[in-house]
């Protein structure tokens with residue numbers, strides 16, 4: 415395998431801001447990355463070299479790819495939003511991140527509601543007809559029914575496959591997959607398994623996969639997601655909230671999930687300010703604080719009136735704060 419690259423400075427610039435880097439993993443696998451500068455902005459050559467180095471670094475960490483699909487999935491960015499305790503604003507922030515990516519035309523985006531107590535659709539303002547859990551129950555009923563429900567000539571597996579694809583709700587700018595839940599014993603594991611297979615089936619088609627996780631790391635520790643690139647830990651501004659997030663951040667290290675970025679967002683801070691005691695707790699756990707979101711009565715009011723939280727005005731303090739955080743993440 416031979417690798418050749420050539421770039422040209424062009425007629426206008428004084429410095430060639432393009433950068434090329436490659437890494438040959440073995441005889442049949444190599445990644446070559448070419449980045450051009452940022453439209454001639456200052457230090458564009460540094461930005462393009464850093465981008466190349468980062469991509470190559472993560473490529474080196476990855477085992478050999480087994481299929482083209484695996485490569486496509488690797489190229490998508492999986493962002494998981496979770497917390498140590500419930501009710502801290504995960505779903506609200508997740509909804510705003512999805513809106514942010516769609517507004518920046520960063521799609522296609524797959525939004526995944528991985529909380530058995532699903533409500534991401536309410537924050538986004540979309541109707542969901544069926545969850546994976548609902549469909550699983552339907553199939554179980556169809557198998558038990560005295561009348562034939564599964565069309566003749568169709569295997570049970572094909573029928574299930576067809577039905578599970580109904581759980582993908584198509585909104586204007588993104589698709590939403592809702593896990594939901596099923597009744598009865600042991601079914602939690604079953605929907606977990608369904609979520610794993612559906613997400614891995616779809617992953618390659620999306621540039622971003624944004625997951626509203628339930629509190630804790632259950633899905634991550636069970637390997638429900640094909641990969642995790644960014645983990646956003648959300649906490650309220652209480653010491654106990656931060657301690658719970660701190661314990662998760664320690665577990666994330668132990669689990670060796672391979673995330674490039676693990677950041678903490680403190681939500682609902684009075685006047686958007688962090689209390690020194692809470693800051694000390696964050697430092698104690700060595701967490702990376704990536705932003706503080708103020709408590710915003712508009713969000714609370716929209717929620718109380720059943721209006722989608724993502725539709726709060728753009729100039730509301732919460733929207734401005736989350737935008738600043740997402741901008742820094744360079745998504």
Ligand SMILES: Nc1ncnc2c1ncn2[C@@H]1O[C@H](COP(=O)(O)OP(=O)(O)OP(=O)(O)O)[C@@H](O)[C@H]1O
Nearest residue numbers: 500501502503504505506682708709710713714717
């Ligand atoms: N910055 C904010 N200002 C005011 N209210 C907020 C803010 N963020 C979230 N809320 C409100 O707090 C409540 C909980 O938020 P949300 O449902 O997003 O939390 P969660 O962490 O997803 O909860 P759960 O653990 O139950 O999934 C909601 O009523 C939401 O509208």
Ligand SMILES: [Mg+2]
Nearest residue numbers: 504505506529
């Ligand atoms: Mg939630």
